[in-house]
Amino acid sequence: MSGAGDREAVFPTRQSLGLMKSKLKGAETGHSLLKRKSEALTKYYPRSILKPVTNAPLGDFEVGKSINPLYSSINPATEITRRIDEAKRKMGRVMQIAAFSLAEVTYAVGGDIGYQIQESAKQARFRVRTKQENVSGVFLPQFESYTTEGNNDFGLTGLGKGGQQVQRCRETYARAVETLVELASLQTAFVILDEVIKVVNRRVNAIEHVIIPRTENTIKYINSELDELDREEFYRLKKVKNNKLRDTEAKDKEAASKKRDSDKENVADDPGATDILGEQEDQDVIF
């Protein structure tokens, strides 16, 4: 079993077992952390776990393309897609009205005022500022639009005729740009989140499906190898013991037989020795 699975090339020693165990623990902690991060991000942007990661969302994201109904169909309750969907629909409406108000200007003024408007605009009235939002360690840029008050460079355009239309057209387009900024903010967040979620999910999956099993396999391998070694050792010891036993037995036997031989010699050579002792016991020694 330990040979079949993917494992790391380590020597099955107790030290590396310890290393692997701490590695597994680290991997599990990391996995749970990343999983939580991914979930937090997915709350903002749920798509990458619902769809395969290879499904690039950028393709649907050309400004000016028709609204993709996919966003609403996936999960209408999720935050960012719903907001993007809303912003896109709003943009569609607002741009339509804006284009139409330009038609009204053309009708009222009876000519092209584009050049004049372009030239008389000196300062930006509509500005955008950016700030960062931190969503579980991911910095999302947020665009915020604001208008500088009292800056009306072409307030007099169309003074003779059509001035009202020009002003209204400007307001309509200002609203349209506002919607565009909102949409840009959402889409940038979407793209960044998409990227990050892809990376995080890849890591989660890598940890879950590669690193953890591999580490577990390695641990199992090391364990089995160590067991094997233990068993070998045990057997060896047993064998050694047996051998020793056998050797001892043999030695004993040899010794015994030797002894027996020497006893016989003793008995033969000095038969009265015990008697001497026996006699000494019997004797009273008086000093």
Next chain:
Amino acid sequence: MEGLFFNVNGGYIEGIVRGYRNTLLTGQNYGNLVQCETIDDVKLQLSPAYGDFLASLPPNPSTSSLANKTTDKLVAEFRYLQAQAVGTLAKFMEYLTYSYMIDNVALLITGTLHERDTRELLERCHPLGWFETMPVLCVATNIEELYNSVLIETPLAPYFKGSLSHQDLDELNIEIIRNTLYKNYLEDFYRFVTEHPELRGTPTSEVMSEVLEFEADRRAINITINSFGTELSKQDRKKLYPEFGGLYPEGTLMLSRADDLEGVSLAVSGNHDYKSYFDQVGMSGGASGVGNMSGGGGAESKSLEDMFYQKEMEISKTAFTRQFTHAVIYAWVKLREQEIRNITWIAECIAQNQKERIGNYISVF
């Protein structure tokens, strides 16, 4: 009496203009145009009236190219008439072109002020306002040069003289310059039709003074309404009002003091027509109600500018009931311009698929 010799010089042109007038689109034509689904349909519907000029357009042309081509036809016909005109009529037609010249010169001044290459701007100029020395305007690189050596040579020089210095060109808003010029032009035109020995007391004088007085009033009212909420002071505003017309002098004086729409309606209350316009527009709409076809909300009700256009068209239409007059040419040009605007509007509505307000064109035939 005036009819006795009019036809010696003006008869042919008058005949031609009446012919042109009959080719203007009628209510029925507009009815057909409104039914169109695509720009190509519009093109097809227009082909009896504009055939040659629209032929070169690609399929599904843009509305602006459609407008350009229809303007081309107006210009071509106008040029033809101008080539035939003699005497006071020639002068009269020159006066007609001056209003376009003012727009063109204003455009070129803007270009020079911002140090752009004014040569590109020549293409944007209205062809009717073209004059021979106009390309020379592009030679000037700064505004003083433009004023001293170039503008003096243009037909508009008298309108600059006395009311605008070269410092003014630099400092004033281009819209104020344009409107000052336009005021001087209207006054000059008015003097021409009422005081010129050959025109005084003729039907031309009668019709044109009515038309010009209306134009002066309209400008005064528009300038007042459009200047609310801008930095234009009341004194400056007063200088832009033409010094004739139905409202002059009491009405314009009151206009110059008006602070809001009610002040304007009070100022014009002496004139029955304008009063009824203001009553129709309704004061409830506020500033947004007076604009042309106020967006969204007031789709059905006509706006003040709509009504001015309507009135202008009616005056132009009645001009054709008179004979032996140059005014028919003016009326025809105005009717034609309105027609181009109508076509552009209808085409725009069709192109943008906003049919609800397609009926906002003005047709008087």
